[in-house]
Structures are given as structure tokens and as C-alpha cells.
Amino acid sequence: MRIGEVARKTGVKAETIRFYERVGILTAPSRTRSNYRDYGPAEAARLIFIRRARDLGFSMPDIRELLELSEEDDRSCAEVDSLARAHLGQVERKIAALQVMRDELSRMIAKCEQDTISECRIIDTLAVRDR
Amino acid sequence: MRIGEVARKTGVKAETIRFYERVGILTAPSRTRSNYRDYGPAEAARLIFIRRARDLGFSMPDIRELLELSEEDDRSCAEVDSLARAHLGQVERKIAALQVMRDELSRMIAKCEQDTISECRIIDTLAVRDR
DNA sequence: ATGCACCTTGTAGCCACTACAAGGTCAAGC
DNA sequence: GCTTGACCTTGTAGTGGCTACAAGGTGCAT
Numbered sequence: 001m002r003i004g005e006v007a008r009k010t011g012v013k014a015e016t017i018r019f020y021e022r023v024g025i026l027t028a029p030s031r032t033r034s035n036y037r038d039y040g041p042a043e044a045a046r047l048i049f050i051r052r053a054r055d056l057g058f059s060m061p062d063i064r065e066l067l068e069l070s071e072e073d074d075r076s077c078a079e080v081d082s083l084a085r086a087h088l089g090q091v092e093r094k095i096a097a098l099q100v101m102r103d104e105l106s107r108m109i110a111k112c113e114q115d116t117i118s119e120c121r122i123i124d125t126l127a128v129r130d131r
Numbered sequence: 132m133r134i135g136e137v138a139r140k141t142g143v144k145a146e147t148i149r150f151y152e153r154v155g156i157l158t159a160p161s162r163t164r165s166n167y168r169d170y171g172p173a174e175a176a177r178l179i180f181i182r183r184a185r186d187l188g189f190s191m192p193d194i195r196e197l198l199e200l201s202e203e204d205d206r207s208c209a210e211v212d213s214l215a216r217a218h219l220g221q222v223e224r225k226i227a228a229l230q231v232m233r234d235e236l237s238r239m240i241a242k243c244e245q246d247t248i249s250e251c252r253i254i255d256t257l258a259v260r261d262r
Numbered sequence: 263a264t265g266c267a268c269c270t271t272g273t274a275g276c277c278a279c280t281a282c283a284a285g286g287t288c289a290a291g292c
Numbered sequence: 293g294c295t296t297g298a299c300c301t302t303g304t305a306g307t308g309g310c311t312a313c314a315a316g317g318t319g320c321a322t
Contacts, residue, residue: 004268014269019310034318036269045258052257056239057232060309070254077251081243084253088236091229098226101188105219108187112212120208122215123201126183127176135299145300150279165287167300191278 002032006039010047017047025050025064058087133163137170141178148178156181156195189218 007014018037020026026046029037046067053063062083069080111121138145149168151157157177160168177198184194193214200211242252 002269013311015311016309018270023309032318034269036318049258052259054309055232056236056257057229066254066257069248070251070258071248073247073249075248076245077243077248077253078245080248080251080253081240081245084236084240084243088233088240091233091236095226095229095233098188098222098229101186102219102222102226105187105215105222109212109215109219112208112215114207114209114212116204117200117206117208117211118204120201120211122208122211123197126187126197127180127201128183133300144280146280147278149301154278165300167287185278 001039001044003037003039006044006047010044010051012047012051020047020050023060025060025067056087057091058083062087132170132175134168134170137175137178141175141182143178143182151178151181154191156191156198187218188222189214193218 001009003014003017006012007017010017012020017026021028026043029039029043032038049067049070050063053066058066065083066080069075069077069083108122108125111125113119113121117123132140134145134148137143138148141148143151148157152159157174160170160174163169180198180201181194184197189197196214197211200206200208239253239256242256244250244252248254
């Protein structure tokens with residue numbers, strides 16, 4: 001498969017695939033006579049794995065580790081589990097932080113009564129030193 | 132005030148203040164004889180405004196606009212309101228996306244029974260093509 | 263032969279900082 | 293007067309995870 005086809009099959013754009021190769025998360029594939037990258041099903045599977053993990057918000061270092069771990073068949077998956085749990089914790093903290101933001105934005109907007117700027121409660125809220 | 136003091140007072144790091152000046156969100160202050168930046172209370176207030184808006188997740192272009200609007204006292208704050216609402220919408224979409232992530236991560240982790248990698252449900256879930 | 267989709271490499275840009283290097287300034291203490 | 297140390301200056305490069313070019317080569321159908 002050339003890069004375009006593997007891009008269509010995996011949902012990872014060609015540019016991104018080349019980027020992954022450059023940063024070493026994907027090994028350089030063999031080339032055709034005309035110097036085109038030539039991928040097999042194993043590479044496609046790896047890309048799907050990467051995409052799924054990215055979709056779930058795993059960082060590139062995390063994915064690197066998950067990929068390494070996934071190749072050691074007879075090892076305990078405790079490390080995989082702990083990586084996933086750590087990431088879940090991060091996602092939960094991010095949600096909590098965004099909820100705080102959302103609530104404060106809502107409160108701020110609710111106070112706005114569409115006056116002139118000089119009376120604007122939104123600008124006020126932003127400018128105020130405390131809270 | 133020198134940059135360090137205004138940094139302490141506003142909660143914006145000195146490097147970040149210099150960065151804001153470079154990108155033009157903050158005008159260059161006057162200098163002391165020894166070429167140190169010399170800030171007054173107006174600049175500190177502006178920095179507090181910026182920090183509050185950043186804490187609420189507003190982007191730099193948004194903040195630029197909020198700052199401009201905040202200076203036109205006799206204008207309607209409808210634009211401020213719509214900026215804030217648009218941003219609230221973004222935050223809400225981000226929360227929703229993260230909740231989807233969180234749920235899928237939770238499901239994935241729940242399936243893991245701490246076997247070996249070859250049986251690992253987490254690795255499996257990531258590798259599988261469809262959902 | 264021509265057109266077009268596809269591929270190649272390399273570089274720069276995105277966001278909002280953050281880190282670092284190499285040097286200048288100032289006040290206090292000895 | 294000299295050292296120490298906190299503070300300041302400038303400029304540059306790095307972060308993450310791509311994305312967007314530019315300038316050119318290849319493969320296949322018409």
C-alpha cells in the first residue's frame with residue numbers, strides 16, 4: 001500500500017504518518033522502485049492502534065510505551081493498566097477544571113444585561129482583582 | 132514597579148509579561164535609567180484582566196478583542212456577551228468530548244483483569260479496528 | 263503528449279508560553 | 293572598594309502534535 005491508501009484505511013492523514021515516522025513512533029517502511037513508501041497490514045494495524053489511543057487522549061510518550069508493552073506478549077499488563085488509569089485521572093481532572101470554567105463563564109454571562117461597556121458585568125468580572 | 136513586583140502582584144510571570152509585550156497585547160512600558168521596565172497600576176490592572184480571561188480559557192485573539200471593547204465605554208456590550216457565549220459553547224463541547232473519552236477509558240480499564248499482555252483487554256481495545 | 267492524482271523532501275507555522283544563555287544593575291554586608 | 297546575590301536585560305530555541313506549504317518526481321489514463 002502507498003501512503004494515501006493506508007491513510008484512507010487507518011484514518012490517519014498522510015502528512016501525519018510521515019510525521020510519526022520522523023519522530024520514530026512508526027518505523028520507516030520499505031520503498032517501491034520509485035521511492036514511494038510501501039506499507040503492509042502490520043503498519044496499518046499499528047497506525048490504527050495509534051489513532052485509537054490518540055482519540056482517547058493518550059500522549060505520544062504514553063503511546064510509545066503502550067506500543068512497546070504491547071509487543072511483550074508474556075508480560076503482565078499491570079503497567080498498561082496503570083498507564084491507562086493515570087491517563088483517566090488526568091482526563092477527569094481536566095473535566096473538573098473545565099466545569100469550573102463553565103460555571104464561572106455561565107455566572108458571568110448571566111449577570112450581563114446588555115448595557116453599555118461601562119456597565120458591562122462581564123468586563124467587570126474580568127477586571128476585578130479578587131475572585 | 133519593576134517586572135518582578137508586577138509579576139507578584141498580578142500572578143503573571145515576568146517571562147510571560149515580556150512575551151505579552153512582544154506579541155503586542157501589552158504596550159511597552161517606560162524604562163528606568165538602567166533600562167528596567169517600569170510599570171504603573173494601569174498596566175497591572177490590564178495584566179490582571181488578561182490573567183482572569185486566560186484562566187477562563189479565552190484565547191489571545193479573544194482577549195485582544197475584549198481589551199479593545201473594554202476601552203469603548205459608551206458602546207453596547209453585546210459583542211462582549213457574544214464572545215463570552217461563543218467561548219462558553221466551546222468549553223461545553225470540550226467537556227462533552229472529554230466525558231466521552233473518560234467513559235471509554237473507564238470501560239476499557241474495567242475490562243482489564245491483569246492478565247499477561249497477550250490477553251490484555253486494554254491493548255485489545257486499542258488495536259481493534261471497529262470500536 | 264498531456265493531464266491529473268499521487269508521491270517525495272524540507273521547512274515553517276500554529277498556540278501560549280517556558281527555558282536557557284550570557285550579560286548588566288543595584289543594594290547590602292564585609 | 294569588593295563581593296555576593298537578587299534582580300533585570302536581550303535573544304533564541306524548545307514544547308506537542310500536527311498542518312501547510314513549495315518545488316519537484318512518478319504512474320496511469322486519455
